[in-house]
Amino acid sequence: MSSINQDVFDKVSGVLQELFELSAENIHPSSNLYQDLDIDSIDAVDLVVELKKMTGKKINPEDFKSVRTVEDVVIAVEKLFV
Structure with missing residues (x-):
C-alpha cells in the first residue's frame, strides 16, 4: 500500500464502514466499490457528500x-490537498 496515503485510506475506510455498514476486513485498496462492496450510484453520491464533510473541500462529482x-x-481525496 505504499502508493497511497495510509491516513487517508483509514479515513475513507471509516466513512465506508459507517455509511454502508461494511466490515473493515472487506475494505482494501483494490476493493471495487460497485462489485466488491455493493455500492450503487446513489451510495456513491452519499460517499461524495461525506468526503466533502470530512475534507472541508468542494468535490467535483466529475472527478468521481x-x-x-x-x-x-x-487518490481523489489526496488530490484535493495538492
Missing part, C-alpha cells in the same frame, strides 16, 4: 466518475 476502487477514492 472514473472512481472504481477504494484506492481511486483515496
Whole structure:
C-alpha cells in the first residue's frame, strides 16, 4: 500500500464502514466499490457528500466518475490537498 496515503485510506475506510455498514476486513485498496462492496450510484453520491464533510473541500462529482476502487477514492481525496 505504499502508493497511497495510509491516513487517508483509514479515513475513507471509516466513512465506508459507517455509511454502508461494511466490515473493515472487506475494505482494501483494490476493493471495487460497485462489485466488491455493493455500492450503487446513489451510495456513491452519499460517499461524495461525506468526503466533502470530512475534507472541508468542494468535490467535483466529475472527478468521481472514473472512481472504481477504494484506492481511486483515496487518490481523489489526496488530490484535493495538492
